[in-house]
Amino acid sequence: QVQLVQSGAEVKKPGASVKVSCKASGYTFSNHGISWVRQAPGQGLEWMGWISGYNGDTNYAQKLQGRVIMTTDTSTSTAYMELRSLRSDDTAVYYCARVSGSLFGPWGQGTLVTVSS
Amino acid sequence: DIVLTQSPGTLSLSPGERATVSCRASQSVSRSYLAWYQQKPGQAPRLLIYGASSRATGIPDRFSGSGSGTDFTLTINRLEPEDFAVYYCQQYGSSPPTYTFGQGTKLEIK
Numbered sequence: 001q002v003q004l005v006q007s008g009a010e011v012k013k014p015g016a017s018v019k020v021s022c023k024a025s026g027y028t029f030s031n032h033g034i035s036w037v038r039q040a041p042g043q044g045l046e047w048m049g050w051i052s053g054y055n056g057d058t059n060y061a062q063k064l065q066g067r068v069i070m071t072t073d074t075s076t077s078t079a080y081m082e083l084r085s086l087r088s089d090d091t092a093v094y095y096c097a098r099v100s101g102s103l104f105g106p107w108g109q110g111t112l113v114t115v116s117s
Numbered sequence: 118d119i120v121l122t123q124s125p126g127t128l129s130l131s132p133g134e135r136a137t138v139s140c141r142a143s144q145s146v147s148r149s150y151l152a153w154y155q156q157k158p159g160q161a162p163r164l165l166i167y168g169a170s171s172r173a174t175g176i177p178d179r180f181s182g183s184g185s186g187t188d189f190t191l192t193i194n195r196l197e198p199e200d201f202a203v204y205y206c207q208q209y210g211s212s213p214p215t216y217t218f219g220q221g222t223k224l225e226i227k
Contacts, residue, residue: 035216044221045154045162045205050214059213062118095161102150102209104216105173107161 002026004096004108011114012086019082020111022096029077030054033099036070036081038092039110046092050099051079086115119143121206121219129227136193138222140206145186150209153182153191156221157202165204166191193224201226 007021022034036048049060051070058070069082079096094111097104120143130136140151148169154162164173166182169189179194193200206219 033214035214037218044203045156045207045218047216047218050216057213059215097161099214102216103152103164103167104154104162104207105164110161 002098002106004098004106006094006096006108006111009112009114011116013117014087014115016086016115017082017084018086018113019080020094020096020113022079022081022108024053024077024079024098027098029072029074034070034072034079035097035099035104036068037095037097037104037107039095040089040092043092048081048094053079083113086113088115091115118215119146119208119210119217121208121217123204123206123219123222125222126220127223127225129225130196131227132196132198134196136191136196136200136224138191138204138206138224140184140189140191140219142187142189142208146189146208148185151182151184151189152207152209154205154207155200155202156205162205196224198226200224 003025005023010018012018030053033052035050038046051058067084071080096108122141124139151169153166155165156162170182181192183190203221203223205221
């Protein structure tokens with residue numbers, strides 16, 4: 001079955017970077033994009049960006065331009081999301097989701113990133 | 118960028134009642150690109166409705182979606198205990214792919 005498995009929880013200091021992985025299985029990786037969505041504690045869903053599983057093209061949310069980098073490794077069917085210059089308000093659960101056109105699904109299990117001094 | 122505004126923020130109802138959640142877009146959205154997701158505590162969101170009114174696989178028929186242009190509605194008939202969750206609308210824009218979520222509506226047991 002289609003599955004996305006994310007890396008484990010991270011604790012980072014302000015100013016540091018974090019890189020979260022999302023390993024896909026059960027489908028042809030290059031046929032779908034991956035989007036990253038985050039959710040701060042008690043808050044709603046925030047779309048962070050999209051990466052093509054075919055050619056690595058990206059589109060990032062304007063708010064995160066310059067701080068986020070999304071990449072893929074097609075040899076391992078893994079997507080990565082790196083967020084730099086972390087701030088306390090980056091504390092959130094980060095999700096990856098397979099993209100089929102306009103729709104997200106399935107989703108990874110989520111990765112908690114805590115930014116604290 | 119398109120902004121999606123959901124109302125109400127919180128909806129308090131009893132099992133068996135009907136829930137109606139509104140999603141208003143700041144500009145016209147193609148029906149094809151409006152979806153609804155359900156999220157329960159500690160879980161990732163789950164697709165409920167796509168194309169504004171089509172139920173995703175396995176979604177009970179008590180869930181329905183409607184609307185067009187800038188106004189969309191999610192209706193849940195005969196609420197079941199498992200329906201109490203947070204609901205999000207989402208829209209898609211192409212070239213390049215861009216996605217926006219509403220701020221969410223919490224459906225809680227009264």
